[in-house]
Amino acid sequence: MIRYSKKIKQSIIIIFIYLLGILYFFPILYTFLTSFKTEANVVPPSIFFIPTLESYSIVLKSKIWPYVENSVIVTTVTALLALVMGIPASYNLVFSKIKKSQNILFWFISTNLLPPVAIAIPLFLIFNYLNLLDSRVALIIVYTAISIPIVVWMTRSFLVEIPRDILEAASIDGCTKLRTFFYIILPLIKMGITSSALLVIIFTWNDFFFALNLTYVNAQTLPVYMATFMTKQGFFWAQLSAISTICMLPPLILGWISQKALVRGLTMGAVKG
Amino acid sequence: MNKTKAKLSVLHERKLILPAVVVVAIVTQVPFILTLVLSLFKWMVLRPDLGTKFVFFRNFIRIFSDSNFYTVLLNTFILTIASLTLCMIIGMVFALLLDRNFPGVNIVRTLIIAPFFVMDTAIAVIWKNMILEPTVGFVGYFALWTHTKPIHFLGNYPLLTIIILVVWQWTPFFFLVLLAGLQGISKDFIDVAKVDGANWFQTFIHIKIPLIIRHVEVAIMLGLIFILKVFGLIFATTSGGPGHASTNLPFFVYKTAFWAWDVGEAAALAIITIVFVLFVAMMLFKFLKRRFVEVEL
Structure with a gap:
């Protein structure tokens, strides 16, 4: 009972x-x-x-395509660049004898704590001076710099766990350093690479602040389109919902796929830090 | 030749770290220093006739004697503390509820973390036009069903609206981190507590909380940093209005810089924002450290 x-x-x-x-x-x-x-x-x-x-069908025939194109290109290139620069950096921080590697790591992380408004005005002026305002290049540069610390932070916790024996064994077997990096280390931190790449993609895809302030017409991304849709097009709820769905779906799917890796990456970096 | 260098098959070239350091430094540190410099100048972009003048701390003095600034400061404080508290409580409730095994638990977890991956402006537009809209939104229908007057959230309670949206977006993050903590607790601890006759609440306070205190700290610190940055949600719902009623510090900097084009004052405000962020983070960190020690004893 x-x-x-x-x-x-x-x-x-x-x-x-x-x-x-x-x-x-x-x-x-x-x-x-x-x-x-x-x-x-x-x-x-x-x-x-x-x-x-x-x-x-209405939405896809409208002016959404340039925004989709900008978002896709900026996000993809940013993720690639951030990985290409971030992984060697965290590899260097973990394995090479760099003086004050802890401080450098902390510096990387601290740049991400800075509120974006603290750097937006000079960035606007600099890009204006370089004639790069309203270009994908400007967005990619800024997003890459913001994403590198995320990649370093997340891949580091995976690199630290690689047993040194494996690297010694590789050395004894005559595996060159480059081969070790590509064929032993990279596969071992696959999960860290994927989760940091996904996190970078999600953040870049969703970012509104820099997309708003550094672009006007040509390089605007989906979040900006989203924010201005109501004022530009008027009240069409079904269309608005279709656009929202298009904007939400990619990061949602990526986020759901990667939730385990994401939690591990977020908490490992911090909790065991 | 170094001994470890011979043993480990590792590239030691320090150049590897350079591209990352250079890019991050140029894009984040140089502008930051420029912001510091700009904050000492008077520069109205829309009034080139006035020129650019070095004015020392006069930008700061003007900000501190502006009553709007204190409204914004208070808003930022309320928004941050209220959102952080609510995120923590709701996130903890969700984590405790979902720290169990039942069919479909992963589906429910997936549903709850979804808002975390949705872009600010989409969240803002959806809530503004489909949920909180007092005539055709859900709030309107709710009022129809219950024969009450619909609440005009955006017009009458702008700051509360922003808090609701922030909490909806950021609770999933707290939930994820706290759940990871709870799932790391060995079952033995809970069983021992049960044998000793501890009830559910005692187990939670005396066993679970101390064991996941690091996760709590991480959630609060990272949550704080993100919530202090809130911008897109405000832009696409209330635009900081009416007046300055729902403006926080980042949005105030944005308005001063890109609407009023007062570069000097905006830079000074940005510096104050950073100091504010550091101050709040340090206070919180100290508080948590003290709590941590107490719990351990």
């Missing part, structure tokens, strides 16, 4: 947790559902309706 009531109590808690999860996710779910409705069907809100791709 007692066991029976305990089971009921457990089930009630679990149902409550399910409801809580759905409630928390509701704004995203609602946007997602609305994006498959026609404008006329948006109000009043309904759960049952005939899904249509109408708003997507």
Whole structure:
């Protein structure tokens, strides 16, 4: 009898947790559902309706493409550059005898603590002077610099765990240093590389502050389009939902795939620090 | 030749770190120093006739004698503390609820962390136009169903609206970190506590919290740093208004720089923002250190 009531109590808690999860996710779910409705069907809100791709076809025929292109190019190039510069740096910090490597690591991290407003004005003036305002290059430069510390911070915790024996063995077997780096070290920190790359992609894709301040027309990315859609296009809820879905989906999928690696990266770097 | 150098098959060229250091230094440190310099000048971009003048600390003096500044400072303080507290509490509740095994637990976790990956401006637009809108948004329908007057969140409670949005976006981060902590606790500790007759609450306060205190610290410190930067949510919902009612420090700097084009004063404000961030972070760190010691004893 007692066991029976305990089971009921457990089930009630679990149902409550399910409801809580759905409630928390509701704004995203609602946007997602609305994006498959026609404008006329948006109000009043309904759960049952005939899904249509109408708003997507309108949105995809509109001026969204340049923004998508900018976002994709800026994000991809930033992630690549950040990895190419960040991984050797954290490798150097962990394995090479660099004086004050702790201080350099701390310096890297501290640059990320700086509020973006602290550097936005001079960056604007400098890029203006170099004629790079409103260009993808400017965005890529800034995002790369912001992303490198993330890559260093996240790959470091994986590099530290590589047993030195493996590197000694490689040396005895006559494996060159370059080969060791590419064929032994990189595969061992695959998880760190993926999770930092995903984090960089998510942050860059979503960043609004620099995209807003360093671009006007040509290099604007999706977050800026998102912010100005209502004032430019007027009130079209289904279209707005379709655009929001397009903007949300890539980082959501990447985030969901990588959540385990992400938590490990975030907490390992800090908790064991 | 160095002994370890011979043993380990490792590239020792220090050049490897250079590109990263150079890029980060040029893009973040140089502008930071320039901000410091600019804060001592009077430079109105829209009034080139006035020229650029060295004015020492007059920008700072003007800011400190401006009543708007104190409104903004208070807003920043309220926004940060309220959001941080709520994120911590809700994140902890979620983490405790989901630190168990039942069918579909991963789906629920996935649903809860979703807002963390959504861009600021999308969050702002969705909440502003589809949830909090008093006529066709969900708040409007809720009022219809319950025969009450809809609450005009954005107009009447702008700062509260921003807090709601920040909490919705950042609770998942707290949840993730705290859950990682809770899952790292060995089951033996909990079992021993149960055998000793500790109830659920005692187990939580005396066993779980001390064991995950590092995770709590990490969540608070990183959360604080991110929440102090909040910008996009404000831009795309209230634009800091009405007046300065929902403006925080970063948004105030933005308005001064890119709306009023008062470069000197904006730079001075940016410096004050940094000092504020450092101050709050240090206070919090000290507080946590003290708490930490107490818990350990």
